[in-house]
Amino acid sequence: MTSLSSVWQPFTLGRIELSHRLALAPMTRNRADPDGTPGELAAEYYSQRASLGLLITEGTQPSADGQGYLNTPGIYTPEQVAGWARVADAVHDKGGHLFVQLMHVGRIAHPDNTPHHRQPVAPSAISAEQDMFTAEGPKKTPVPRALSTAEVQNVVGEFRHAAVSAIAAGADGVEIHAANGYLLHQFLAPNANQRTDQYGGSLENRARFVIEVARAVAEEIGADRTGIRISPAVPLGALDEGDAVAVRAQYRYLVAELAKLNLVYLHVHHLGDDELLTSLREAWPNAMLVVRLGRERDGITADIDAGLADVAPLGRFALANPDVVERLRTDGPLNDLDPETLYSGGGHGYIDYPLLAQA
Known part of the structure; x- marks a missing residue:
């Protein structure tokens, strides 16, 4: 039997008590209604996975400008809050x-997918040159419009409003997405951020927007309900953060500044620089969540066992196995993921993965 003993220890995360150290990692599923309201199947999808304890939702846009993909949910209108x-x-x-x-996607967007069909916004007018799926098929992401200094502050306000809206909807907290090539991550990356105001240039300036968003959200809903996700050196969205020396300097500064805000957790999408991960752990006062790309079943507890993480979020295992907690507890078999239905819409491949008792 695979030994996962360390994940079954309880853990206190801010205001909530967790009975184990597993969680649901955030995963885009493209099932929202056209107006960005979580569809009728979303409640079923998430409730099926409630035994994971902490469920981090798919990326949810704080404004119309924050949307990049088709049928992703928002959290800025009354209808979305009700959903x-x-x-x-x-x-x-x-x-x-x-x-x-x-999640504000910044330049990882196409006007065909947004409610207002405007040009995407970003730190600088530099295209990611990514293929974006639209209703008419794949199209290249266009050159975005650089946000003015005042508009950057407006986006901070959008995150503030979205956090309040999430709590109004009954959520236990929010996770700020500063990872995976999206807007906050774009501000950190020199090849996407060539600004000359206080949000560009030095590593301190590039980190300023992320810190301001985190501070604003924590002020509105409480630091004990505010987590943040980062992905040092993850090259999604065509971002290049420089060599290992540059990446370590950027994220050690960023995390040290975020630590002053006493946020409830830091969620690291980790690509393999264990020296950096160790130093971030030492600098962070509260809970750490770590996801490693390609982590297999027998590696789920590795970072917890090494003292580098407190919680292990699950992605594909949880997506394909709504009862993944029971399966791991009993060393049961796992369903295989069906990649064809990840973003296909509807219930198939979303709420119809079989339970262990049905297997």
């Missing part, structure tokens, strides 16, 4: 806890 309230109620009814991930 997330149904999700939160369903999760709470099953004993789980919900953190809404706030």
